[in-house]
Amino acid sequence: xxxxxxxxxxxxxxxxxxxxxxxxxxxxxxxxxxxxxxxxxxxxxxxxxxxxxxxxxxxxxxxxxxxxxxxxxxxxxxxxxxxxxxxxxxxxxxxxxxxxxxxxxxxxxxxxxxxxxxxxxxxxxxxxxxxxxxxxxxxxxxxxxxxxxxxxxxxxxxxxxxxxxxxxxxxxxxxxxxxxxxxxxxxxxxxxxxxxxxxxxxxxxxxxxxxxxxxxxxxxxxxxxxxxxxxxxxxxxxxxxxxxxxxxxxxxxxxxxxxxxxxxxxxxxxxxxxxxxxxxxxxxxxxxxxxxxxxxxxxxxxxxxxxxxxxxxxxxxxxxxxxxxxxxxxxxxxxxxxxxxxxxxxxxxxxxxxxxxxxxxxxxxxxxxxxxxxxxxxxxxxxxxxxxxxxxxxxxxxxxxxxxxxxxxxxxxxxxxxxxxxxxxxxxxxxxxxxxxxxxxxxxxxxxxxxxxxxxxxxxxxxxxxxxxxxxxxxxxxxxxxxxxxxxxxxxxxxxxxxxxxx
Amino acid sequence: xxxxxxxxxxxxxxxxxxxxxxxxxxxxxxxxxxxxxxxxxxxxxxxxxxxxxxxxxxxxxxxxxxxxxxxxxxxxxxxxxxxxxxxxxxxxxxxxxxxxxxxxxxxxxxxxxxxxxxx
Numbered sequence: 338x339x340x341x342x343x344x345x346x347x348x349x350x351x352x353x354x355x356x357x358x359x360x361x362x363x364x365x366x367x368x369x370x371x372x373x374x375x376x377x378x379x380x381x382x383x384x385x386x387x388x389x390x391x392x393x394x395x396x397x398x399x400x401x402x403x404x405x406x407x408x409x410x411x412x413x414x415x416x417x418x419x420x421x422x423x424x425x426x427x428x429x430x431x432x433x434x435x436x437x438x439x440x441x442x443x444x445x446x447x448x449x450x451x452x453x454x455x456x457x458x459x460x461x462x463x464x465x466x467x468x469x470x471x472x473x474x475x476x477x478x479x480x481x482x483x484x485x486x487x488x489x490x491x492x493x494x495x496x497x498x499x500x501x502x503x504x505x506x507x508x509x510x511x512x513x514x515x516x517x518x519x520x521x522x523x524x525x526x527x528x529x530x531x532x533x534x535x536x537x538x539x540x541x542x543x544x545x546x547x548x549x550x551x552x553x554x555x556x557x558x559x560x561x562x563x564x565x566x567x568x569x570x571x572x573x574x575x576x577x578x579x580x581x582x583x584x585x586x587x588x589x590x591x592x593x594x595x596x597x598x599x600x601x602x603x604x605x606x607x608x609x610x611x612x613x614x615x616x617x618x619x620x621x622x623x624x625x626x627x628x629x630x631x632x633x634x635x636x637x638x639x640x641x642x643x644x645x646x647x648x649x650x651x652x653x654x655x656x657x658x659x660x661x662x663x664x665x666x667x668x669x670x671x672x673x674x675x676x677x678x679x680x681x682x683x684x685x686x687x688x689x690x691x692x693x694x695x696x697x698x699x700x701x702x703x704x705x706x707x708x709x710x711x712x713x714x715x716x717x718x719x720x721x722x723x724x725x726x727x728x729x730x731x732x733x734x735x736x737x738x739x740x741x742x743x744x745x746x747x748x749x750x751x752x753x754x755x756x757x758x759x760x761x762x763x764x765x766x767x768x769x770x771x772x773x774x775x776x777x778x779x780x781x782x783x784x785x786x787x788x789x790x791x792x793x794x795x796x797x798x799x800x801x802x803x804x805x806x807x808x809x810x811x812x813x814x815x816x817x818x819x820x821x822x823x824x825x826x827x828x829x830x831x832x833x834x835x836x837x838x839x840x
Numbered sequence: 841x842x843x844x845x846x847x848x849x850x851x852x853x854x855x856x857x858x859x860x861x862x863x864x865x866x867x868x869x870x871x872x873x874x875x876x877x878x879x880x881x882x883x884x885x886x887x888x889x890x891x892x893x894x895x896x897x898x899x900x901x902x903x904x905x906x907x908x909x910x911x912x913x914x915x916x917x918x919x920x921x922x923x924x925x926x927x928x929x930x931x932x933x934x935x936x937x938x939x940x941x942x943x944x945x946x947x948x949x950x951x952x953x954x955x956x957x958x959x
Binding site: 387388391502504505507508511512514515518522524525527529530553556557560561562563728729731732733735736737739740743744747749752753755756759760763767768786789790793798800 | 843847848851852853856857860861863864867868870871874882885886887889890893894896897898900901904905909913916917920921923924927928931932935936939943947951952953954955
């Protein structure tokens with residue numbers, strides 16, 4: 338088995354004391370910031386991203402992966418205990434997690450979250466190990482036209498399958514694509530949309546954009562809408578975390594079903610954890626003999642979506658690493674992080690840079706294990722962090738945003754841009770324009786332009802190349818089907834009632 | 841400078857901005873028409889926290905390279921805290937001190953960001 342040999346090689350690299358240390362630092366840091374109330378996982382990752390830039394690629398990636406897991410876990414802890422979901426998937430966990438917390442069983446809810454996240458993540462990592470090389474082999478024959486169409490599908494899915502208006506989602510993707518063009522055009526060397534600012538000649542800084550749209554905008558939202566998160570009152574000890582036999586029984590199969598749904602959804606381009614958690618929750622409710630218990634603190638109601646959440650974010654690395662096409666905003670930030678480290682994800686990463694690829698895969702799993710052993714005993718510390726009042730937190734986070742963005746290029750214009758994007762994100766939120774598609778469009782913008790250009794050069798400027806190549810045709814047809822579906826669904830939903838969920 | 845649109849074989853630097861600009865304009869019109877049909881009123885945000893945070897960040901940017909990280913951080917934390925109806929100033933000053941020192945230790949000493957403590 339060639340795969341297993343390569344995997345062993347990967348573990349060899351990821352188990353060096355240095356790699357373990359950075360994985361540990363990443364996981365702790367990610368959980369630490371992720372658990373702070375009112376800070377979502379994307380903000381956490383963007384906030385920690387500059388800290389990895391100074392490391393060599395493999396160590397930087399290992400730390401980044403650790404931050405990524407920690408951030409996911411920390412945010413779900415905060416959302417269960419405080420009932421302030423930092424993201425759409427966390428909102429699903431809150432449906433049953435918060436009622437459990439109100440019944441004095443918050444400890445059990447956290448335990449179940451930890452275990453199911455670990456199982457979901459591990460499930461998807463196994464899939465990644467065996468499926469990524471196969472997909473990479475297949476994808477090596479993809480042409481520029483195929484990549485263009487996959488990216489179009491990913492962008493369409495990400496903007497229309499989320500909550501809210503699909504038109505607004507598409508508009509934000511387009512705006513993101515346009516913002517991705519800012520900087521030097523690689524083909525002609527001309528500056529585009531730089532407004533004469535030298536700081537923009539390399540394009541808009543990804544960290545500045547992500548921190549503005551998510552970090553600053555979240556804080557403005559909380560304060561200017563009067564929705565500052567309340568600090569936690571109760572205490573939780575390790576003893577309270579131990580589940581009963583019935584809890585474990587309820588968790589067992591629902592967690593596996595959640596993992597399977599999550600892994601499948603996560604692999605598809607453009608469909609992220611939001612859809613995965615929602616489908617896992619709906620599926621459990623339908624399967625259950627007591628559907629009325631959902632929303633009242635059903636164990637299945639947290640174990641399935643949490644497993645699905647972690648499985649899908651993990652499985653989302655399959656298209657991100659093998660095709661270079663991220664599925665959601667968090668993956669887009671991760672992809673941006675990889676690019677900054679000088680790593681271009683794609684089929685050639687799996688084949689030519691095997692040591693790096695497998696080192697990262699191995700460290701994914703190690704990160705998961707560290708998360709498990711870090712979180713069960715240290716739950717007291719994380720819960721203590723939830724007691725920090727918001728009036729201490731928000732100036733501190735704003736300070737971290739300022740100095741974090743500054744440190745990327747040692748440039749204060751980037752901090753000004755962050756503020757601008759923050760104000761923009763704040764008003765986008767108020768008017769129901771989603772920020773996640775914008776970020777995804779921003780990262781994919783240059784790639785889409787380049788693949789479109791290359792496809793046309795290769796085909797003697799025949800636009801028909803996009804429908805003559807079978808792979809490209811399939812993805813374009815899927816895109817059309819998706820557009821028809823989301824607009825017809827929207828039309829019928831608008832007839833019944835205008836159900837609105839915060840993005 | 842010339843932002844040529846070019847042809848499909850030789851796309852100019854202006855091709856993608858042009859295509860995306862047209863798409864965005866069309867989507868904008870659709871959103872405008874959709875909004876026309878509904879009758880939602882918009883609630884203005886609470887301006888005090890909005891302005892406090894905006895001015896706080898502007899102060900940090902304006903001061904950090906001239907008067908150094910410490911003064912910039914104190915200014916940012918104090919101005920941002922004005923977002924609250926009644927800030928407790930002793931706590932705010934303490935927080936600013938902790939942030940300035942730990943930020944200096946991590947970013948300037950550890951990561952080598954070229955900033956002065958006091959400029």
